[in-house]
Amino acid sequence: xxxxxxxxxxxxxxxxxxxxxxxxxxxxxxxxxxxxxxxxxxxxxxxxxxxxxxxxxxxxxxxxxxxxxxxxxxxxxxxxxxxxxxxxxxxxxxxxxxxxxxxx
Amino acid sequence: xxxxxxxxxxxxxxxxxxxxxxxxxxxxxxxxxxxxxxxxxxxxxxxxxxxxxxxxxxxxxxxxxxxxxxxxxxxxxxxxxxxxxxxxxxxxxxxxxxxxxxxxxxxxxxxxxxxxxxxxxxxxxxxxxxxxxxxxxxxxxxxxxxxxxxxxxxxxxxxxxxxxxxxxxxxxxxxxxxxxxxxxxxxxxxxxxxxxxxxxxxxxxxxxxxxxxxxxxxxxxxxxxxxxxxxxxxxxxxxxxxxxxxxxxxxxxxxxxxxxxxxxxxxxxxxxxxxxxxxxxxxxxxxxxxxxxxxxxxxxxxxxxxxxxxxxxxxxxxxxxxxxxxxxxxxxxxxxxxxxxxxxxxxxxxxxxxxxxxxxxxxxxxxxxxxxxxxxxxxxxxxxxxxxxxxxxxxxxxxxxxxxxxxxxxxxxxxxx
Ligand SMILES: Cc1cc2nc3c(=O)[nH]c(=O)nc-3n(C[C@H](O)[C@H](O)[C@H](O)COP(=O)(O)OP(=O)(O)OC[C@H]3O[C@@H](n4cnc5c(N)ncnc54)[C@H](O)[C@@H]3O)c2cc1C
Ligand SMILES: [Zn+2]
Numbered sequence: 291x292x293x294x295x296x297x298x299x300x301x302x303x304x305x306x307x308x309x310x311x312x313x314x315x316x317x318x319x320x321x322x323x324x325x326x327x328x329x330x331x332x333x334x335x336x337x338x339x340x341x342x343x344x345x346x347x348x349x350x351x352x353x354x355x356x357x358x359x360x361x362x363x364x365x366x367x368x369x370x371x372x373x374x375x376x377x378x379x380x381x382x383x384x385x386x387x388x389x390x391x392x393x394x
Numbered sequence: 395x396x397x398x399x400x401x402x403x404x405x406x407x408x409x410x411x412x413x414x415x416x417x418x419x420x421x422x423x424x425x426x427x428x429x430x431x432x433x434x435x436x437x438x439x440x441x442x443x444x445x446x447x448x449x450x451x452x453x454x455x456x457x458x459x460x461x462x463x464x465x466x467x468x469x470x471x472x473x474x475x476x477x478x479x480x481x482x483x484x485x486x487x488x489x490x491x492x493x494x495x496x497x498x499x500x501x502x503x504x505x506x507x508x509x510x511x512x513x514x515x516x517x518x519x520x521x522x523x524x525x526x527x528x529x530x531x532x533x534x535x536x537x538x539x540x541x542x543x544x545x546x547x548x549x550x551x552x553x554x555x556x557x558x559x560x561x562x563x564x565x566x567x568x569x570x571x572x573x574x575x576x577x578x579x580x581x582x583x584x585x586x587x588x589x590x591x592x593x594x595x596x597x598x599x600x601x602x603x604x605x606x607x608x609x610x611x612x613x614x615x616x617x618x619x620x621x622x623x624x625x626x627x628x629x630x631x632x633x634x635x636x637x638x639x640x641x642x643x644x645x646x647x648x649x650x651x652x653x654x655x656x657x658x659x660x661x662x663x664x665x666x667x668x669x670x671x672x673x674x675x676x677x678x679x680x681x682x683x684x685x686x687x688x689x690x691x692x693x694x695x696x697x698x699x700x701x702x703x704x705x706x707x708x709x710x711x712x713x714x715x716x717x718x719x720x721x722x723x724x725x726x727x728x729x730x731x732x733x734x735x736x737x738x739x740x741x742x743x744x745x746x747x748x749x750x751x752x753x754x755x756x757x758x759x760x761x762x763x764x765x766x767x768x769x770x771x772x773x774x775x776x777x778x779x780x781x782x783x784x785x786x787x788x789x790x791x792x793x794x795x796x797x798x799x800x801x802x803x804x805x806x807x808x809x810x811x
Pocket of ligand 1: 438470475601604639654655690731735763766
């Protein structure tokens with residue numbers, strides 16, 4: 291079981307959280323301008339790295355707020371927890387083909 | 395000439411203290427080139443090689459496995475075999491597979507211990523009942539055997555189930571596929587390996603594929619931990635790791651890899667002679683020939699390549715198990731384990747050509763590909779040999795995630811493997 295440090299509540303059991311999949315996948319600004327392949331890629335294609343992964347979690351049974359994490363998918367070690375809308379700490383994770391949304 | 399298994403050879407070898415059985419397959423060094431290279435020595439990869447040789451006469455084939463045969467999900471799964479999927483495309487593919495299962499021990503001369511003991515999928519609320527009955531009708535229209543049982547029928551088919559109306563999730567009925575059941579997981583890998591080897595296929599273990607050589611958009615070889623191998627056709631059948639391999643060829647796949655856990659109890663006398671699955675309370679249970687209860691449920695929610703998951707998943711499925719089978723409350727559990735399953739957004743597999751000529755992918759079977767082993771290998775061999783999808787494989791191509799022609803099997807595949 292993972293011990294996850296919610297940025298608002300501190301360390302809690304994994305059972306209080308829900309994993310929301312890959313982070314930093316921004317909705318295209320003008321969906322109608324995309325062809326089917328680009329739209330399909332936005333909907334269905336996700337990075338699936340063996341190693342560091344940038345992902346979103348929500349503290350569903352706690353403060354109910356979302357945050358980002360970098361976790362290693364082989365060791366399950368959590369390397370960083372950082373707020374929604376911000377970039378991952380330098381040198382952590384791979385953003386791959388995902389689109390990074392800048393903090394606004 | 396391969397030794398055949400029969401009552402006579404068993405008797406003869408018994409007389410020599412079973413010391414003269416032959417090895418079931420060779421362990422050759424990799425040759426510099428093959429007509430086809432299969433990446434992944436699980437059931438699906440070995441079946442693909444077997445049918446390439448048997449049905450298409452392509453015998454200059456290597457199966458490259460980074461570990462040992464069947465050490466992936468083939469040797470880690472809970473062996474449930476059935477074909478009662480909802481949509482026409484899936485029903486056709488899984489039923490093709492079930493028909494091959496029914497003749498497999500004879501075809502391979504290797505006992506895969508298929509036991510058609512019947513698979514029940516329980517319904518616990520009105521939504522379940524409607525969905526289940528719809529699936530029964532759809533199955534029948536597709537020639538897949540399916541029955542609807544009411545609560546009394548469930549109790550008759552599986553007397554140890556708690557059908558009291560007073561529990562939190564009462565059993566309101568079930569679908570039953572009598573031709574469904576279980577098979578011996580290792581035997582499937584070994585039987586196909588032996589059959590493929592006998593037809594000339596090289597099975598090479600401890601050989602990891604680390605990259606692809608691509609020239610002018612076409613495959614010309616693979617890089618491995620045992621050197622480079624030239625080939626113009628590669629079938630990637632690396633459950634859990636397909637996206638890692640595809641990325642090495644510059645291809646993105648709509649797959650996410652998750653842990654899927656299972657567990658077994660201490661062995662007990664025969665008490666449970668069918669397979670029971672429940673998507674609603676989240677568990678499925680059968681009893682192995684050794685006497686262990688074999689149990690599992692759904693995936694862990696996070697991505698992982700660690701072949702282990704979180705313990706609360708096990709706790710949850712044990713709670714569900716006791717809700718259905720209070721009789722098991724004193725049983726001790728012996729061990730738990732996990733495999734890495736790669737899941738497509740529509741819970742259906744990929745059997746597909748790719749943008750790289752000569753590179754084919756067979757994956758995304760998620761939590762339920764054991765049952766598909768013979769059918770998957772059969773249609774994938776055709777797809778590789780002819781360089782065009784077998785008609786049963788065609789709907790499962792990668793471009794369905796562009797066209798939108800998804801095959802949504804979440805209802806049939808979520809917890810029920
Ligand atoms: C706990 C659990 C329970 C399950 N229960 C059921 C069930 O009841 N019914 C059902 O139908 N299905 C079930 N499944 C799913 C089923 O096990 C799989 O869909 C099926 O076995 C996949 O077979 P495969 O041959 O494709 O994969 P695998 O057997 O995993 O074979 C893939 C092979 O590829 C190898 N490989 C990976 N990368 C490389 C590389 N770079 N180079 C060389 N080799 C590589 C791996 O080592 C592995 O041996 C379950 C799975 C799990 C984990
Ligand atoms: Zn919180």
